[in-house]
Amino acid sequence: MNLLLLSLGILLASGLAALLLGRRGRDPSWLAAAGVVAGAVLGCIPAFRVVLGGTVTSLRLNWAVPYGEFHVELDALSAWFLIPILVLSAVAAVYGTEYLAKWRNQKSLGPSWFFFNMLVTSMALVVLARNAVLFLVAWEVMALASFFLVTFEDEREDVREAGWFYLVAAHLGTAFLLAFFLIAARETGSTDFNQWATAGTWAPGTAGLLFVLAVIGFGTKAGFMPFHVWLPEAHPAAPSHVSAVMSGVMIKTGIYGLFRALTFLGPPPIWWGWVLIGLGLSSGILGVLFALAQHDLKRLLAYHSVENIGIIALGMGMGLVGINAHAPTLVLLGFGGALLHVVNHALFKGLLFLGTGSVLHGAGTREIDHLGGLLKRMPWTGVTFLAGAVAISGLPPLNGFVSELLIFLGAYEGITGPDVTAAVAGLAAMGGLALIGGLAAACFTKAFGIVFLGEPRSEHAAQAHESGAAMRWPMVFLAAACAGIGLFAPAVVRGLTPVLAQLAGGSPAFAPSALTAASHVLSQVVIATLCLGALILLLALLRRWLLSGRSVTTAVTWDCGYAQPTARMQYTASSFAQPLTRLFHGVLRTHERVNKPQGLFPPGASVATDTPDFSHGNLYRPAFLKLNWALSKFRWLQHGKVQLYVLYIALTLLLLLVWKLR
Amino acid sequence: MKAAALLPPLFAFLLSPLLLGVINRTKAAFAGRNGQPLLQSYYDLWKLLHKGAVYSRTTSWVFRAGPLVGLAAVMVATMLVPLGDLPALVAFPGDLVLFAYLLGLMRFFTVIAALDTGSSFEGMGASREVLFSALAEPALLIALAAVARRAGSYSLTDIGARLSTESWLQIAPVLALVGVALVVVMLAENARIPVDDPNTHLELTMIHEVMVLDHSGPDFAYILYGAALKLWLLGALVLSVLVPSSGGNLWLNLAMALGGMFGLALGVGIVESVMARLRLLVVPQLLVGAGALATVAMILVLR
Numbered sequence: 001m002n003l004l005l006l007s008l009g010i011l012l013a014s015g016l017a018a019l020l021l022g023r024r025g026r027d028p029s030w031l032a033a034a035g036v037v038a039g040a041v042l043g044c045i046p047a048f049r050v051v052l053g054g055t056v057t058s059l060r061l062n063w064a065v066p067y068g069e070f071h072v073e074l075d076a077l078s079a080w081f082l083i084p085i086l087v088l089s090a091v092a093a094v095y096g097t098e099y100l101a102k103w104r105n106q107k108s109l110g111p112s113w114f115f116f117n118m119l120v121t122s123m124a125l126v127v128l129a130r131n132a133v134l135f136l137v138a139w140e141v142m143a144l145a146s147f148f149l150v151t152f153e154d155e156r157e158d159v160r161e162a163g164w165f166y167l168v169a170a171h172l173g174t175a176f177l178l179a180f181f182l183i184a185a186r187e188t189g190s191t192d193f194n195q196w197a198t199a200g201t202w203a204p205g206t207a208g209l210l211f212v213l214a215v216i217g218f219g220t221k222a223g224f225m226p227f228h229v230w231l232p233e234a235h236p237a238a239p240s241h242v243s244a245v246m247s248g249v250m251i252k253t254g255i256y257g258l259f260r261a262l263t264f265l266g267p268p269p270i271w272w273g274w275v276l277i278g279l280g281l282s283s284g285i286l287g288v289l290f291a292l293a294q295h296d297l298k299r300l301l302a303y304h305s306v307e308n309i310g311i312i313a314l315g316m317g318m319g320l321v322g323i324n325a326h327a328p329t330l331v332l333l334g335f336g337g338a339l340l341h342v343v344n345h346a347l348f349k350g351l352l353f354l355g356t357g358s359v360l361h362g363a364g365t366r367e368i369d370h371l372g373g374l375l376k377r378m379p380w381t382g383v384t385f386l387a388g389a390v391a392i393s394g395l396p397p398l399n400g401f402v403s404e405l406l407i408f409l410g411a412y413e414g415i416t417g418p419d420v421t422a423a424v425a426g427l428a429a430m431g432g433l434a435l436i437g438g439l440a441a442a443c444f445t446k447a448f449g450i451v452f453l454g455e456p457r458s459e460h461a462a463q464a465h466e467s468g469a470a471m472r473w474p475m476v477f478l479a480a481a482c483a484g485i486g487l488f489a490p491a492v493v494r495g496l497t498p499v500l501a502q503l504a505g506g507s508p509a510f511a512p513s514a515l516t517a518a519s520h521v522l523s524q525v526v527i528a529t530l531c532l533g534a535l536i537l538l539l540a541l542l543r544r545w546l547l548s549g550r551s552v553t554t555a556v557t558w559d560c561g562y563a564q565p566t567a568r569m570q571y572t573a574s575s576f577a578q579p580l581t582r583l584f585h586g587v588l589r590t591h592e593r594v595n596k597p598q599g600l601f602p603p604g605a606s607v608a609t610d611t612p613d614f615s616h617g618n619l620y621r622p623a624f625l626k627l628n629w630a631l632s633k634f635r636w637l638q639h640g641k642v643q644l645y646v647l648y649i650a651l652t653l654l655l656l657l658v659w660k661l662r
Numbered sequence: 663m664k665a666a667a668l669l670p671p672l673f674a675f676l677l678s679p680l681l682l683g684v685i686n687r688t689k690a691a692f693a694g695r696n697g698q699p700l701l702q703s704y705y706d707l708w709k710l711l712h713k714g715a716v717y718s719r720t721t722s723w724v725f726r727a728g729p730l731v732g733l734a735a736v737m738v739a740t741m742l743v744p745l746g747d748l749p750a751l752v753a754f755p756g757d758l759v760l761f762a763y764l765l766g767l768m769r770f771f772t773v774i775a776a777l778d779t780g781s782s783f784e785g786m787g788a789s790r791e792v793l794f795s796a797l798a799e800p801a802l803l804i805a806l807a808a809v810a811r812r813a814g815s816y817s818l819t820d821i822g823a824r825l826s827t828e829s830w831l832q833i834a835p836v837l838a839l840v841g842v843a844l845v846v847v848m849l850a851e852n853a854r855i856p857v858d859d860p861n862t863h864l865e866l867t868m869i870h871e872v873m874v875l876d877h878s879g880p881d882f883a884y885i886l887y888g889a890a891l892k893l894w895l896l897g898a899l900v901l902s903v904l905v906p907s908s909g910g911n912l913w914l915n916l917a918m919a920l921g922g923m924f925g926l927a928l929g930v931g932i933v934e935s936v937m938a939r940l941r942l943l944v945v946p947q948l949l950v951g952a953g954a955l956a957t958v959a960m961i962l963v964l965r
Contacts (some may be wrong), residue, residue: 275790375722386774387723395767396760408759412816415807420964427807427960431953434803437763438796441770445792449777449785455720517755524754528738528764535734539884541729546880550714556876557718559777571777571785579793583946 001057007043010035015117022110029097032113040090050079054496067191068133076499081127081256082345085249089120091474096241098470119145131193132181150238162237168627169230173220180213196264203629207265214261222254225283227616228306234301240357248350249307253344276317281432284310288439288583290575293611297356297366308345312338314429316406321425331504333410336496341403346390349479360557363464368450368573375452377464380472382452387479389444394437397529399485446576453491455567461476490519574609665767678894679703681927690929704837706767715879722778728775729884736891737769743895746824746919747907755820758806776889777875787872799950805843805956811963822902838960841904846952848896869900897926
């Protein structure tokens, strides 16, 4: 616990120092980033100790806030989320030192680093807090710090608008959480999580209500469809290292909150599982469909976060159904897959956002259709982005496959088991996951293929340059971590035992043997991976041997005899995705503006597509317009005259006085 | 036991190009031609392996890695698939997921190798390939789930071994539905009619063939061989569901399995002779239909 406090202290202190030192023209980046790295290393030591089965440590300090207590505790669940938070933040901070450098002379970087370090600290505190008030304070600091990070380029109107959007969404979510904590505190007479966990029984209605509030409140942060609307706005606006942290780990605090809530809401009824499976299917499938239709690389990645949150929700839902169906394997594999996917998604999504930042840095645009051929110009970014793309598509041998395989195993376990409910849940999760996997592969062949392969589609792309070492190595590190989890999957899965014991240990449906079985399966997968590597090597050697001494020439790409091929004739992201957006037009509602060639000598033709967010346009926008209209009725109260406002205050006080004396 | 487990991959490696020969001869017979020699695919592979290569100036290492990863992935997948009653070399619960995702890895690299050429033809093929396979994947996994529930195991070998003649007597509708779904998936994944026509040489209408237009020499040999293996594997999968396991005798099993494989090739040849390729816009309906049939089979099994 001491190390952990020291770590948080360093994070805060280095952030403050960066704020004080970082005036215009001076670059506090190294100081702040060094603080984050040091804090992460120190914080990871106790976290790893707990994840590997060490004792739970806690600390209680008195706090002058009513109902508040500075109660933090590092148990296996907290540690499981704390590790990716610290690791990804440290990597992103190193990356940020170079990424922010081009603004060095335009604006002062101090505040940005201060808020970055605040964000990391508050995320750590969110997963450590055991008191409702402390939790909410940390939650709010997290929202505010990330708001200021999103609006880093506040001279751009679109960024300001995205920031505003994010702030409203975050606070709407927090409102539900506030209700959640108030009701829980009133029912138990305490604001301490541990007391709630031991309180035992809730009235059935209350537990259900609390669950719904938690799903909406935490789900808004996590990005469940349809509460996801802020993600595709905020992620593209933020600087890339911030997007990486927000998408990789900040949204996972929502998942953490949901897991934590499950630890004290008592035995879950089965409909909780169905709710999560339903949300998982909608988030997963719609998330990847909307991602396919995007042209902006960062928006595409933001929708993929929605998709991956959906996969996590599928795993959680399957676990909850498993608890009800008394199918311990289902519980372990569902929860285990969800937890592992939290870490995996942090790694590969962090990697992909950093890669996108590198593209933005080197080629100056995130428009997929303006890029192309970057692999030759940015080899490091290209290779690491490819690793991230393979991982996020859930393909072997990287880490995405491992967590998806756990959920698949759980699903098949349910399908082949005796319980029909579990079989239906397994069928839903499995079918959804298979569709999501195929569509994700479609989306990332598009993203990688159009951006990095072929010929450059614009002058920017043709003149792109590779990023420097401080941006390259974080990407290499994350790519290596993706491969590492893939290669050491059996050990990683066994490492899930303590946290799963904490989540499901109380219920009779806990049998660690399922994890052993899963790690046996994974060791077979690892053997297959090694065979795959060896075969690739053999085939490459064979080809080299066959080609030695024969003519190997280069020519233009086969062009059907057309004499003047240009880069503009290549397939674009829009044309690649067009059959899919056509097929799913019912949900995507892609707008196409087509200017067809006409006449014998057509002067010019164009096509533009645009896929606005469905729930943004059809759900939230009308609702907020109605709200605005309703509230505008009260505008007569506000005249801008101070005297009248003083009168309002006086009247209010008088009314309160009368009410009190009554 | 162990020696018998070596047979499925061995047969796959040796005989898979012959399937293409059988299909082509069937089509020739329907068209009243003599047709190419049965062993033509082997001659083609041999010829390609002895040629030089031409690479496009646009391409990078991804283009050269595509055929390597593709063939290696499908070769690893070969280890997981049983042949009739002969068990696979490696069998474990969940191997069917690994199988599906290894094919996914093969597809991923074929697609990005196609995009690496910068050719709009190959982009077109790639775009269609990812769409159709995204729809075929749920159909494949749900169909396998239905028979997995019946078999009480989710390993390909167990599923094949536990579906006996008795299962056909009890749940014939389920097995028939699963069989239809798997056949559709097999035809789609292997770019056969009615989804894709391997014979057409009009780039605008092709899917798989158009993606590999720019590969030549040994690279193209790898791709052709990988495609033949994939056809063999998905055929073996269909077979393991459709042909009930017969029990002990190794030679009988072997004869049934090989007979089944070439019977299947004959069937594919007949389908290609009597059907036209579907319009591209109709193909998703076919695949979603296959998924729906598989789901119906699953629901029937759930009772």
